[in-house]
Amino acid sequence: MVFNGTKEAERLIRDELIPSGITDERVLDALRKVKRELFIPQSLRDKAYGNYPLPIGENQTISQPYIVALMTQALDIKRDNTVLEIGTGSGYQAAILARLASTVYTIERIESLLMKARTNLYSQGYRNIFLIGGDGTAGLPEYAPFDRIIVTAAAPKVPETLLEQLKNGGKLVVPVGGRHVQDLKLVEKAKNGRIYKQSLCGCRFVPLIGKNGWKD
Ligand code: SAM
Numbered sequence: 001m002v003f004n005g006t007k008e009a010e011r012l013i014r015d016e017l018i019p020s021g022i023t024d025e026r027v028l029d030a031l032r033k034v035k036r037e038l039f040i041p042q043s044l045r046d047k048a049y050g051n052y053p054l055p056i057g058e059n060q061t062i063s064q065p066y067i068v069a070l071m072t073q074a075l076d077i078k079r080d081n082t083v084l085e086i087g088t089g090s091g092y093q094a095a096i097l098a099r100l101a102s103t104v105y106t107i108e109r110i111e112s113l114l115m116k117a118r119t120n121l122y123s124q125g126y127r128n129i130f131l132i133g134g135d136g137t138a139g140l141p142e143y144a145p146f147d148r149i150i151v152t153a154a155a156p157k158v159p160e161t162l163l164e165q166l167k168n169g170g171k172l173v174v175p176v177g178g179r180h181v182q183d184l185k186l187v188e189k190a191k192n193g194r195i196y197k198q199s200l201c202g203c204r205f206v207p208l209i210g211k212n213g214w215k216d
Helices: 005-020 025-033 042-047 065-075 092-098 111-123 160-164
Strands: 054-057 060-062 082-086 103-108 129-133 146-151 166-177 182-189 195-203
Touching (some): 054 111, 065 146, 065 166, 092 103, 092 129, 103 111
């Protein structure tokens, strides 16, 4: 059968994402516009709109579409927001964020993934995504504070450094727990600086490796 990404994306949204509570039209629209097949190995193209993670090389994955949508929806991104992502991976989540925010900074520790994502995003015309190599658990103090922060790898606890780099009134999503199974947390920093945490669902992410994450 001939692969039709637009049709496949519609099916995923209609049959899986909306029934699971993804109802923010801006998020659904971003998921329609960003072609997941452009962020995975060509050999996996037919699986691009399956609701599961896929390998992207270097033992890393592009996250499940439902989790990408849920994290993005939970962030409630405003047009003028600056967003920090830890864990660029394929660059897919960064592309979704870039359609909703004004500026996206994304950090990746594996050089080959970073280079690939940079070339790919640039060739697709994204000009509001800045890709940086290194340990994202340190955040990006030179550009802080951020309106929104998203961590797309599993942390042993909410990284303090990232909380410090979140604006008052800001939101952060991060999977927290063991190396294999975690809780997806939404952390909100109120206008007065108080921190509120809630669990969104159980999840499975690859580990966040770094100074304020897991040891390699
Ligand atoms: N957001 C990605 C996407 O859209 O394809 C998926 C991210 S993948 C599940 C997790 C990524 O986090 C991997 O590429 C991994 O190398 C990266 N990572 C792990 N620890 C990191 C750290 N301390 N700093 C930056 N990136 C890290």
